[in-house]
Amino acid sequence: ASVEDDGYNEYLYKILVVGDIGTGKTSIIKRFVHNIFSMHYKSTIGVDFALKVLNWDPRTEVRLQLWDIAGQERFGSMTRVYYKEAVGAMITFDVTRASTFEAVSKWKADIDSKVTIGAEEKPIPVVLLANKCDLGKEGFIKTANEMDKYCKDNGFIGWFETSAKENLNIEKAARFLVEHILKSD
Numbered sequence: 001a002s003v004e005d006d007g008y009n010e011y012l013y014k015i016l017v018v019g020d021i022g023t024g025k026t027s028i029i030k031r032f033v034h035n036i037f038s039m040h041y042k043s044t045i046g047v048d049f050a051l052k053v054l055n056w057d058p059r060t061e062v063r064l065q066l067w068d069i070a071g072q073e074r075f076g077s078m079t080r081v082y083y084k085e086a087v088g089a090m091i092t093f094d095v096t097r098a099s100t101f102e103a104v105s106k107w108k109a110d111i112d113s114k115v116t117i118g119a120e121e122k123p124i125p126v127v128l129l130a131n132k133c134d135l136g137k138e139g140f141i142k143t144a145n146e147m148d149k150y151c152k153d154n155g156f157i158g159w160f161e162t163s164a165k166e167n168l169n170i171e172k173a174a175r176f177l178v179e180h181i182l183k184s185d
């Protein structure tokens with residue numbers, strides 16, 4: 001989706017943000033879009049939306065339409081509808097809860113089975129976010145090398161340790177994802 005006028009490009013990308021309940025999806029988006037954070041937990045019902053405009057370079061503007069999908073929806077029947085026409089995704093887990101990491105592959109499989117790009121039906125690029133890295137990591141957490149291998153083996157374009165609380169690596173992860181999308185657009 002690009003508009004060209006005097007060499008100026010605007011892109012609009014639909015990006016999914018999924019992952020288990022309470023892993024920090026809404027917090028990551030709020031930090032990214034409004035630069036705010038709250039410890040107060042209000043679980044998302046269904047889906048929420050946010051728009052983030054990135055001035056990519058002097059000739060390029062990238063608009064990210066972020067779909068903040070409730071963790072609860074993994075057990076629902078709406079994800080196929082929510083995923084429609086997405087061109088990228090972030091999957092979050094909580095570094096203090098092993099079950100949320102185990103769910104990562106389930107979210108990935110759900111995405112891959114329901115949304116693809118182009119006639120070749122390529123999987124959409126997905127970045128993995130190890131969130132709440134401001135808190136102590138639990139024993140289940142892999143080393144950086146193991147995480148690299150996990151991403152390679154499971155079709156993630158990369159992973160980042162993030163903290164919505166401390167504002168760590170969120171913008172970096174988003175830009176990394178956008179780079180991939182722009183390259184293949």
Ligand code: GTP
Pocket residue numbers: 019020021022023024025026027028038039040041042043044045069070071072131132133134135162163164165166
């Ligand atoms: P659902 O909408 O239920 O799927 O949850 P969610 O993934 O949107 O999680 P949400 O952003 O609502 O965060 C859940 C709780 O974790 C809240 O109390 C947040 O304040 C807290 N939280 C989110 N990100 C971080 C983080 O990076 N560090 C810490 N310490 N807490 C966080």
Ligand code: MG
Pocket residue numbers: 025026027042043044068069070071
């Ligand atoms: Mg939420």
